[in-house]
Amino acid sequence: MAIDGLDGRIIVLLAREPRIGVLEMSRRLGVARGTVQARLDRLQSNGVIRGFGPQVDPAALGYPVTAFATLQIRQGQGADVRAHLATVPEVLELHTTTGSGDMLCRLVARSNADLQRVIDRVVGIDGIVRAATAIVMENPVPLRIIPLVEQAALDEEGA
Amino acid sequence: MAIDGLDGRIIVLLAREPRIGVLEMSRRLGVARGTVQARLDRLQSNGVIRGFGPQVDPAALGYPVTAFATLQIRQGQGADVRAHLATVPEVLELHTTTGSGDMLCRLVARSNADLQRVIDRVVGIDGIVRAATAIVMENPVPLRIIPLVEQAALDEEGA
């Protein structure tokens, strides 16, 4: 569950140049190919690396508008709302958060006008008491993991 | 910028089984290998597919707690705050949103107690007027893109 420096370097290298293979990685890291392979296998078994799926940019797909919606749910209807939201393609993720009956979801839309359609669909189910939406204007820090990986590797070193 | 059915099937296939190569993909999709390669190249040039970086699970790294923080920023200090937050490894992403001087960021921490440390570090800069944090309890819909890809492919078909 904890990763060491080599694990960290493997992940960072992989994040920066995903196309390089195990062989090239072993050359860059100065270790044997078998070692890199074994580490990668372990990282995937551990669940640290979930997979290598394609990172798709919603904007390039025609959905340049992102928004976060906070939903207040009526007691006992959480399951219904979850199931409903799972059927909306524009709902990219959904979390339940502290605060009784609160959910937070990430939405995308084709335009600000289209966002209205998406929100209407999202709240188009009983059980949602109130919805507050914040439209994303800038994304100064896109979803990242490398700094955390480096931090985790450092913690391990020290420990 | 718009994707057709074949593009959609390529992305979905790739998302489900990232390890398969171009050749196996062409077999499954019933098209020539060159076609798949050309489509993939185009999707990457388009920016639709940003890359194939490893998907790392913060929980498996020892950061099982996720939270969202809404920050209210003093006028004119946005840049400072952005730069500050970019240096915090536990800040996985940062957005500026509608509502003057509002930001939304995703945080992770080693525990609920550790979250306090992270938040202290996040708000440890002038310019943040107020911070409201919501801890994630469940994640009924993990970050996903496939439904949107399928939707985009369908829209293209109809158009």
Added chain:
DNA sequence: GTAATCGCTGGACAATGTGTTCAGTACGGG
């Protein structure tokens, strides 16, 4: 209508990387 363009097919080739196995070695715990 004709020519040019585009995307897809199906095939070929050399070069590279992969999965796998092996023996040898260093390290640390029991």
Added chain:
DNA sequence: CCCGTACTGAACACATTGTCCAGCGATTAC
């Protein structure tokens, strides 16, 4: 002191990749 674990360096057959090509059908431009 012995054992298990992890890493090295090497070997092998095999599959896949990157890169060409010629042919063909459909669409577009003139």
